[in-house]
Amino acid sequence: GWAQMDLYVSExxxxxxNTMRRKEGGEKTILFGLNTPLHxxxxxxxxxxxxxxxxxxxxxxxxxxxxxxHDIHWRERFYELEGCEGVIFDQSNxxxxxxxxxxxxxxxxxxxxxxxxxxxxxxWDKPSINICFDGDLVLSPEDRIKNAYAFDHYASIxxxxxxxxxxxxxxxxxxxxxxLEQPSIHSKGRKLIRxxxxxxxxxxxxxxxxxxx
Numbered sequence: 001g002w003a004q005m006d007l008y009v010s011e012x013x014x015x016x017x018n019t020m021r022r023k024e025g026g027e028k029t030i031l032f033g034l035n036t037p038l039h040x041x042x043x044x045x046x047x048x049x050x051x052x053x054x055x056x057x058x059x060x061x062x063x064x065x066x067x068x069x070h071d072i073h074w075r076e077r078f079y080e081l082e083g084c085e086g087v088i089f090d091q092s093n094x095x096x097x098x099x100x101x102x103x104x105x106x107x108x109x110x111x112x113x114x115x116x117x118x119x120x121x122x123x124w125d126k127p128s129i130n131i132c133f134d135g136d137l138v139l140s141p142e143d144r145i146k147n148a149y150a151f152d153h154y155a156s157i158x159x160x161x162x163x164x165x166x167x168x169x170x171x172x173x174x175x176x177x178x179x180l181e182q183p184s185i186h187s188k189g190r191k192l193i194r195x196x197x198x199x200x201x202x203x204x205x206x207x208x209x210x211x212x213x
Contacts, residue, residue, distance in 0.1 A: 001198065001199065001200050001201055001202065001204070001205030001208065002119075002123075002198060002201075002205055003205040003206040003209055004097050005097075005120070005123050005198065005201060005205065006203045006204065006205050006206050007097050007098055007101060007203075008097075008101050008120075008123050008124065008201070008203075009201060009202060009203030010203045011098055011101070015098065015101045015102050015105050016105055018102055019102055019105040019106045022102075022106055023106065025060070026060060027060050027061070027062060028060060028061045028062075028108045028109075028180050029061075029062055029063075029064060029106050029107050029108050029109075030050060030054065030055075030061070030062070030063050030064070030107065030108065030109050030111065030176065031064045031066060031103055031104065031106070031107035031109070031110045031111065031121075032046070032047060032050065032063060032064070032065045032066065032111045032112070033066045033068075033110065033111070033112040033115050033117035034065065034066060034067050034068045034071065034074065034112075034113075034115075035068055035112070035113045035114065035115055036068050036070060036071055037068075037071055037073065037074075037077065039113060039114070039145065039148065040068065040071075040113055041134075041137060041139070041143075042113070042131070042133075042134040042135035042136075042137050042139075042145060043077075043113060043131075043135070044077055044078060044080075044081075044135070045135030045136040045137065046111075046113075046131055046135050046172070047063070047065060047078065047081055047087075048081070049135070049169050049172065049173075050063055050111075050172075050176070051063060051081065051084060051086065051087055053169075053173050054173065054176055054177075055086040055087065056086065061086065062086050062087070062088060063086060063087050063088070064088045064089075064090055064103065064106075064107070065078065065081070065087065065088070065089050065090065066090040066094075066100075066103060066117070067089070067090070067094065068094075068115075069094035069095055074089075090103060100117075100120060101120075101124070104117075104120055104121055104123075104124045104126055105124055107121070107126055108126075108127070108179070108180055108183065109126070109127050109128075109129060109176055109179045109180060109183075110126050110127070110128045110129070111128075111129045111130075111131065111172075111176075112128070112129075112130060112131065113130070113131040113145050113148070114130060114131075114145065114148035114149055114154055118130060118157065118163055119157070119193070119197060119198065122162060122163075122190045122193045122194055122197075122198065123194065123198055123201060125187065125190055126183075127164070127179035127183050127185065127186065127190075128162070128163045128164070128190075129163065129164045129166055129172065129175050129176065129179070130149070130158065130163050130164065130165045130166070131145060131166060131172070132145065132146045132149060132165045132166060132167045133145070133146065133166070133167045133168055135169075146167070149165070156196065156197075157193055157197065160189045160190075160192040160193050160196065161186060161188075161189040162186050162188075162189025162190040162191070162192055162193040163186065163189070163190075163193075164179070164185075164186060
């Protein structure tokens with residue numbers, strides 16, 4: 001188990017209760033967990049697309065953007081989206097696991113570029129989309145985000161088919177719409193990720209680590 005996820009179990013009812021207060025009717029929420037500036041150079045164009053193609057195309061949808069915990073300059077990259085209708089930047093303590101849990105519990109879909117937030121989403125059985133293209137940027141082969149999925153630790157996640165790996169704007173749009181309509185897609189793969197990477201997800205991981213030490 002992951003010690004940082006113990007709270008997802010011990011505080012689950014409180015997190016869900018707080019989330020329900022923030023949920024407005026049948027509103028759909030898309031959570032975009034950003035990567036670092038180095039590995040997330042393409043993410044502004046991704047956020048722009050989600051706003052235009054998903055958020056602006058129908059009422060009752062919102063995009064929450066969560067800056068990477070180690071990115072103190074995210075405003076410089078995303079300033080054009082601040083204040084836009086339907087777009088919210090999460091400004092809670094980036095190291096507050098409970099705040100992250102509430103964000104994911106609130107979300108209907110979680111999006112990232114090879115980020116560990118995918119595992120947090122899977123812990124909550126939330127549909128997760130992994131960005132595997134460079135948006136509207138043309139990057140050198142060694143700088144492309146798709147390279148991140150070749151590393152053993154992330155390849156093992158992708159290979160479960162528990163996330164939706166998208167390599168174009170069109171496939172991103174398709175994945176979002178299908179997950180919003182049918183969140184059970186890839187649920188078997190998410191279960192497999194939990195079994196291989198997160199279990200036992202019982203709230204006692206920290207105790208087991210302490211006992212082992």
